[in-house]
Amino acid sequence: MTANPASTALWPAPHASGAVDATVHVPGSKSVTNRALVLAALASEPGWLRRPLRSRDTLLMADALRAMGIEIEEGVGPDGTGEAWRVLPTGLRGPATVDVGNAGTVMRFLPPVATLADGPVRFDGDPRSYERPLNGVIDALRHLGARIDDDGRGALPLTVHGGGALEGGTVSVDASSSSQFVSALLLSAPRFNQGVEVRHTGATLPSLPHIRMTVDMLRAVGAQVDSPESGGEPNVWRVTPGALLGRDLTIEPDLSNAQPFLAAALVTGGRVVVPDWPARTTQPGDRLREIFTEMGGSCELTEQGLVFTGSGSIHGIDVDLGEVGELTPGIAAVAALADSPSTLRGVAHLRLHETDRLAALTKEINELGGDVTETADGLHIRPRRLHGGLFHTYEDHRMATAGAVIGLGVEGVRIENVATTAKTLPDFPELWAGMLGA
Numbered sequence: 001m002t003a004n005p006a007s008t009a010l011w012p013a014p015h016a017s018g019a020v021d022a023t024v025h026v027p028g029s030k031s032v033t034n035r036a037l038v039l040a041a042l043a044s045e046p047g048w049l050r051r052p053l054r055s056r057d058t059l060l061m062a063d064a065l066r067a068m069g070i071e072i073e074e075g076v077g078p079d080g081t082g083e084a085w086r087v088l089p090t091g092l093r094g095p096a097t098v099d100v101g102n103a104g105t106v107m108r109f110l111p112p113v114a115t116l117a118d119g120p121v122r123f124d125g126d127p128r129s130y131e132r133p134l135n136g137v138i139d140a141l142r143h144l145g146a147r148i149d150d151d152g153r154g155a156l157p158l159t160v161h162g163g164g165a166l167e168g169g170t171v172s173v174d175a176s177s178s179s180q181f182v183s184a185l186l187l188s189a190p191r192f193n194q195g196v197e198v199r200h201t202g203a204t205l206p207s208l209p210h211i212r213m214t215v216d217m218l219r220a221v222g223a224q225v226d227s228p229e230s231g232g233e234p235n236v237w238r239v240t241p242g243a244l245l246g247r248d249l250t251i252e253p254d255l256s257n258a259q260p261f262l263a264a265a266l267v268t269g270g271r272v273v274v275p276d277w278p279a280r281t282t283q284p285g286d287r288l289r290e291i292f293t294e295m296g297g298s299c300e301l302t303e304q305g306l307v308f309t310g311s312g313s314i315h316g317i318d319v320d321l322g323e324v325g326e327l328t329p330g331i332a333a334v335a336a337l338a339d340s341p342s343t344l345r346g347v348a349h350l351r352l353h354e355t356d357r358l359a360a361l362t363k364e365i366n367e368l369g370g371d372v373t374e375t376a377d378g379l380h381i382r383p384r385r386l387h388g389g390l391f392h393t394y395e396d397h398r399m400a401t402a403g404a405v406i407g408l409g410v411e412g413v414r415i416e417n418v419a420t421t422a423k424t425l426p427d428f429p430e431l432w433a434g435m436l437g438a
């Protein structure tokens, strides 16, 4: 958790003068876009992504696949409406160089893809990417037949020496530090000679909905997958080798990025509508309907989308966020403004996200006068009267949006490097101003 000295730009977080009443069109899901790109690149025929998220993480994914020979044309869709990317798969090529930035999806999902390239693929990224766990993917790929050079830490930077194919087979992985280890191995597995059987061995497994998202999206492109939910053994997933279909897929809005806007309704006692909220989804952000209702709001899925209304009161919550860890910063922000304490549990692995999110939230909320303590696996938040001040973001998009939520209720909050929201939501300041009617 190091502050960014180079980024001195401060964004005065708007203070809400009244209840918000807005419709917010939230851009596409990072997690769905990056899975769709990988699956389309591995398919045996061209495919379309409609309404993809255009953000740092997804552009890094597209550029990385292009570096390995995949053509991705950015344009409008087959019916002439809306942004759509056409993906033209081909034999994967090396040598290539991949910049992962600080995108967990890129650094974990692509080394398995690179084993299928016909030459070396070098992976590098932001300084923080060197600290994020990758050992589960590296060790598993070596076990499945890959040759990988790293510096022995089980992390970036590294080179995957693609041999044009990977044997595959059965592998055990401790994915307690990131569900993305499991997703990474499953996504490329239809192209491994023997497919894969992944057995998770760790004591805990975070972000299960994201693994379900991987399984659902694999099945949607024709892969055969056995999973614990479909009657298989707990913590075991099997993917059969086979060709993948090119699909025409419309990307759902990013429900985790809807969070700050729903939080705005909660904090100001207002109303926010998010169009195109899916009736059924594996996105973890869907849990917000339940969590933010318990914290004082109410919601309804209508023809217009999700209508979320704040009551004017915010209640504390005691909740296990292990399945939906990426929602923690936004929930912590709301909890800091609540009328009773909160306990957020099950999220020890957040210490290895974009930054150490538990330390960052504790420090930044406390510097505004809050009373937050870290626990072994989460946060205790005792609401206090907060004051304005500088809110550091540590190159973490969700720290920036969490600070903006606090700023709605507390005058004089200034957010350092709001541009870091570009990781998944480049238009955040404009969307925020639009919601506030500015």
Ligand SMILES: O=C(O)C1=C[C@@H](OP(=O)(O)O)[C@@H](O)[C@H](O)C1
Pocket (backbone or CB within 6 Å): 030, 031, 032, 104, 105, 177, 178, 179, 180, 183, 206, 207, 210, 211, 325, 326, 349
């Ligand atoms: O697979 C995915 O798209 C993601 C999985 C989760 O990662 P972890 O399991 O590492 O928390 C989540 O936090 C991240 O934002 C996106």
Ligand SMILES: C=C(OP(=O)(O)O)C(=O)O
Pocket (backbone or CB within 6 Å): 102, 103, 104, 105, 326, 353, 354, 398, 424
């Ligand atoms: C943890 C996150 O991202 P990543 O995909 O980089 O792991 C996140 O978006 O909250």
